[in-house]
Amino acid sequence: MKQTESVPFAAVPAPENALLRIEDLQLRFGPVTALGGVTMHALPGEITAIIGDNGAGKSSLTKCILGVYEATSGSIYFNGKPAEVKTPHDAKELGIEAVFQDLALFDDLTLWQNMFINRELKKGIGPFSILDKRAMISRSDELVRGLTVNVPDAKRTVRSMSGGQRQAVAIARAVAWGSELVIMDEPTAALGVRERTEVEDTVIGLRNEGRSFMLISHSFDQVMRVADAVWVMRQGRAVAHRRISETSGEELVALVTGAQTT
Ligand SMILES: Nc1ncnc2c1ncn2[C@@H]1O[C@H](COP(=O)(O)OP(=O)(O)OP(=O)(O)O)[C@@H](O)[C@H]1O
Numbered sequence: 227m228k229q230t231e232s233v234p235f236a237a238v239p240a241p242e243n244a245l246l247r248i249e250d251l252q253l254r255f256g257p258v259t260a261l262g263g264v265t266m267h268a269l270p271g272e273i274t275a276i277i278g279d280n281g282a283g284k285s286s287l288t289k290c291i292l293g294v295y296e297a298t299s300g301s302i303y304f305n306g307k308p309a310e311v312k313t314p315h316d317a318k319e320l321g322i323e324a325v326f327q328d329l330a331l332f333d334d335l336t337l338w339q340n341m342f343i344n345r346e347l348k349k350g351i352g353p354f355s356i357l358d359k360r361a362m363i364s365r366s367d368e369l370v371r372g373l374t375v376n377v378p379d380a381k382r383t384v385r386s387m388s389g390g391q392r393q394a395v396a397i398a399r400a401v402a403w404g405s406e407l408v409i410m411d412e413p414t415a416a417l418g419v420r421e422r423t424e425v426e427d428t429v430i431g432l433r434n435e436g437r438s439f440m441l442i443s444h445s446f447d448q449v450m451r452v453a454d455a456v457w458v459m460r461q462g463r464a465v466a467h468r469r470i471s472e473t474s475g476e477e478l479v480a481l482v483t484g485a486q487t488t
């Protein structure tokens with residue numbers, strides 16, 4: 227079994243098969259300690275949630291994993307190996323991608339153009355190569371057809387799509403490019419209920435196919451609906467870990483506020 231039990235924080239060992247393992251990660255900005263020694267892990271094929279109050283260090287942690295910030299000290303292991311993540315390029319090489327709330331999709335480009343930005347398929351050789359538009363369109367159609375969300379055909383511009391559809395495209399793009407871990411920081415904060423459900427269903431569907439996600443969310447309900455495991459952060463540290471099957475929304479609230487400490 228790949229599950230670990232819900233036990234007090236200090237006693238949670240990372241299983242052998244952990245996809246991501248973080249050890250005593252510290253991040254300082256001058257006098258400000260954003261991360262005061264975070265130890266946590268994420269298992270493959272799961273949605274691992276990170277919750278915590280404003281300023282707890284959630285985004286700082288994910289930015290260290292994504293190479294946006296270089297940690298002051300501590301270690302990151304990916305697929306069991308020490309990982310040097312000093313730049314976003316390093317993270318991409320490892321197979322770690324992010325989907326941010328502001329998406330980084332280009333409104334005026336079509337769905338297929340967004341899918342293939344910086345990764346255009348070419349046919350032909352050297353100076354004679356041209357962009358293989360037809361291949362990119364059909365590959366994009368294929369990629370989004372597998373999604374739960376009903377996304378319009380690949381020739382539509384992103385501007386004409388709903389917030390939920392855009393988010394689904396961004397997630398599909400990250401997954402399509404072979405990312406082993408997709409990190410989502412508040413992916414549905416700006417969405418309505420129906421769109422949020424579409425995005426959640428997309429992520430659950432991809433998880434069921436074996437994909438791995440890290441989800442930062444302020445919604446305990448969302449965490450209870452979609453995650454497999456959750457880490458609670460307080461003041462720059464991970465202070466509790468639970469399997470979702472063994473916790474409740476009430477307990478998560480208590481852990482985040484500090485009313486309950488382990
Ligand atoms: N670039 C920075 N320079 C200085 N301090 C920073 C920087 N980024 C984050 N911090 C500080 O680090 C701490 C953690 O911030 P972080 O953004 O990681 O929190 P968060 O858990 O993502 O909060 P939120 O839920 O509001 O997004 C805060 O005290 C914040 O002010």
Ligand SMILES: [Mg+2]
Nearest residue numbers: 284285286411
């Ligand atoms: Mg944040």
